[in-house]
Each structure stands twice: as structure tokens, then as C-alpha cells.
Amino acid sequence: MDIEQKQAELIDHFVNQASTLKASAIWPLIIEATSHPSLFAFSEILSTPTVSELEGTENSLCLDVLRLFAHGTWSDYKSNAGRLPQLVPDQVLKLKQLTVLTLAEMNKVLPYDQLMQELDVANVRELEDFLINECMYAGIVRGKLDQLRRCFEVQFAAGRDLRPGQLGNMLETLSNWLATSDNLLVSIQEKIKWADSTSELDKKHQKDVEDRVEEVKKSLF
């Protein structure tokens, strides 16, 4: 939520700019957006009419780059490097940060080896520096670096832009969660009722026993 608050203004700024610029002048804006150190979300810019109209035109590569940053990873760029324009260092950094977010979506415990492979990092020290300086300090992930087990335990990762088809999964998960919570509440209510009725029965039984004791005492006297 902090990340969203931080980048809300930036998103508005870039969306406004994208709305006013012509298609031919959009590329510098896309470079600026994808290089910005505090911006990790691009679906709003993608959905502006100026940008979405780039599909199938001579500037469609700009759209592809923006889509890469919205949904893709560093590996995706490497496998399409021939087709896509060269990225500037800031864009490379941004893409690697977004790659960490994608990996954190799939697993909570990320082995160092996997991270080093995905991020093209030579050694553990460099990887840890990257995770600490570029990811944790940027506020996009929170977690623990376990040097003994050589893994990164992710406690929190900022959300990336949704891929097509992801919404269905999310809705299903939320429905399941809601159903579980509702069932739990019903169970708790039932247990409360059971506890109350058992307590009433118990009190009644105790009173009956005491009355019986009094009766017997009186009859003895």
C-alpha cells in the first residue's frame, strides 16, 4: 500500500503526459517511465488511448517494451533481445527489480541460485547487495536473507500489473477466503450456542442436585 501511495502521483503524471503526446513522441516518455526509480506499475499508462493505439503501427515496439515492464521479466527480455530495443541501465535495473517481484509471486522462499540465474548476478554478495539496496530499500519487498540456507524468505512483495487471465484466479481465491471466513464465523456462533446451552444445562443440573440434597436433609430431620 505504501508503494501504491508513492507511485500514484507518478502514474497520474505519466498518464496525463501520454494522453497529450502524439504517437511518434511517446518513446522518450516510455523510456522515462520505465527508468523512473519509484514507478513499478505500467498498466495505467498501457491503457491510455495514445499508447494502446500503437498496436500494429511502426511504433509498436514501444508498446512491446511497456508490456514487458508491465508483465515480463529479465529472462523474457533476454530471449527477445534481438527484437526489442536496447535498454538503458536504469531500465535494466527496473526490469530486474520487477523480476524479483514476479519470482516472489510464485514462491515465498527464493533460493539464491535461482535468483542469481534469473538476474544474471555473478555472486552471492552482489545478489544480496541488489536485494537490499534496490529491492528492500525501494520498499517493493520485505523479507529475510538466510545465508546459511542460501535463500531469500519473502514476507511481502508489492503487486505487479495483472496479466490477462489473472483476475479469474484472484476472484476465486478471494471467494474461497470469504467462504472460509464465513464458515468459521458460523462454526464459532454454533460453538457459542453450544457453550451457552451446556452451561444452562449444567446450572440446572447443579440446582436439581442441590434441591435434592435439601429434600433429603429435610426428610432425614
Added chain:
Amino acid sequence: TTSTDTSFLSDAIFHYDEAAQTKFQQEKPWSNDPNYFRRVKISALALLKMVVHARSGGTIEVMGLMQGKTDGDTIIVMDAFALPVEGTETRVNAQADAYEYMVDYSQTNKQAGRLENAVGWYHSHPGYGCWLSGIDVSTQMLNQQFQEPFLAVVIDPTRTVSAGKVEIGAFRTYPEGYKPPDDPVSEYQTIPLNKIEDFGVHCKQYYSLDITYFKSSLDCHLLDLLWNKYWVNTLSSSPLLGNGDYVAGQISDLAEKLEHAESQLAHSRLGPLMAPQRKKDEESQLAKITRDSAKITVEQVHGLMSQVIKDILFNSVRQ
């Protein structure tokens, strides 16, 4: 009433009328009635500070002073501050070590515009309940001789965690030799075996006051802001894990009490020769043990319930 009116009314309690307080001090209505003060109102700020201080002491008793005013038969505690002393149950007058600090603090307060005087002292009984020991009673009697009106508050930070609510008691002692007309009716609480004598000998020398709480409109706003943080802390913690030592101590104490009761029951084979009153005392001893064991069990079951509920809510949902 508008929300502004309501907040004005709730904040009015914070106004300090020096003339009225001075007049009250001169009249001394408590000198004719040992039970004059019946109620205590503690501010949210004072309560938080006292509980946090008590909890920070761990298993060591800590103490502090409370500042406030009076309003008829009510002592109002506006604020509290910690004193640099520890282990208050081991010495006759632990406060003596902190006199200089108390005087400095009070003077600085007045200079800063805080006009309230000291209206009481608080200390902690980690894990053994809210009551006054022999040392506490003599300390409070001394305070009530020279510093009236004065209140004694006891907080149990360990039981606060295990019970999930603040364990706190406010007390005032009777004058030396005074016999109260009726036996004070107080809520039952478990007393460990090693403290039971100290508790029993002095329990009739003081009475407890009803405690209520109040907060300012700013306190309300700040507490609302902290609501989420409070829930994160509550959900992240577990009394089963955090209070393990205390529970082990409780169970051990229960076992000792059972042995004690068992040995007394063994002697009662003299049955018919024993006075009926003594038999009744033993039954109530067993009844107390039963109640203590039920309380320990219930707290454990509560802790387990919260763990199970958290597991269902947060661990059973998958993508």
C-alpha cells in the same frame, strides 16, 4: 448533541480547578469516613504508561507515582510516571530511594504548567495477582497518614497477557485498628501458595475501589490510528508461547496446593472428632483449587482457539 459537544464534555475532565482542589484538601472529608473514596477514574494515557512500565519490568516489581485530582468520592488519575526503583516487595520502604526524583519531577511538572499533584502510587505484582502485601499495606498506611488523598494501584502484567485484559486493582487501607462493618466482597483471584499467607493476614486491612477509564478526544483519535497496529500485534502474538513460564509456574503452584489439601484431608480421618467449621474450610480449599485449575485450563484453551482460528483464516487459503 453534536460530536463537538460530546468531545467538549469528555475533555472537561482534564480541566484542573486549583481553587476547588485546595478547598477539598482543607475540608478533608475522608478523615471522618475511612471508606470515603469509592471510585477511581484512570485516564487512558495513565493506564497505558503504567501497564507498559509494569510489563517492561518482566518478573521484577516496579513502581511509580500517579498524578491527578479528586472529585467528590472519586480519585481521578490523569497521568503516571515511573520511579527509578525495583523490587518493591523486598524492602519496607522502596519509595525512599526515589524521594529526590519525586520531588524534582513534581517541581519540574509545576514549572511546565502541570498543576496536578500526586494522588497515588502504583506497583506491579508480576504473576501473583492484584492485592496488597504486608509491606504494601504499611507503605500505603504511611502514605495515607501524610499524603492524603492517596491511592494504591497494583497491576499484574503477566496475568494481563494471559487473561487478555488488564489485571489492575485500586486500594485504600483502613486506619490502624479500624474494623470495617462488612466483609468487603471482592472478585476471586488465584493467589500462589507462597504468597497466600501474606495475602490472608492483611486482606481485611484495605478495601478495593471501582475503576473506570476515560480518554480525551485526542486520545480517541490517536487510538483509532493505532487500531490496525494493535491488531497486527495481537494476531502476531500467542499467549501460549509468550507466557509459557508463567503457566508452568501456575501448574506447579496448583500441584503444591493439591498436595497441601491432600495432606489436610488425610488428617481428617478423625472426621467425626473434627469441628464442622474446619471441614467446611477444607471443602472450600478444594473448591478454590478446582476454580484455579479451571481458570488455567480456560486460558490455555483460549490461546489454542486463537491459534486454530488464525491457522484456518490465514493458512488454509491457497492460490
Added chain:
Amino acid sequence: ENSLLRQVSSLLRRLPAIESEKFQDDFLMEYNDTLLIAYLAMFTNC
């Protein structure tokens, strides 16, 4: 609203909160221990 969707996505990724065999073992052990204590306490009560 994309911002809300991203936040929801981030939240759902955090579930389940803990998922490991060691946690299950510890949790079930704690569960059993507490139920055993409650059972013993019932006996003592009786």
C-alpha cells in the same frame, strides 16, 4: 482500478501465511499438548 488490483494481488500472494512441514509439526504438537492438559485438568476437576 489497477492500483487496488495490485494491492489485492500482493495481499493474496502472502497467503498462506505459513506453509511448511516443520510448522505443521510444531502446531499439531502444541495443539495436542494443550488438549492433553485440558483433559488432565478435567480429570483433576472430577
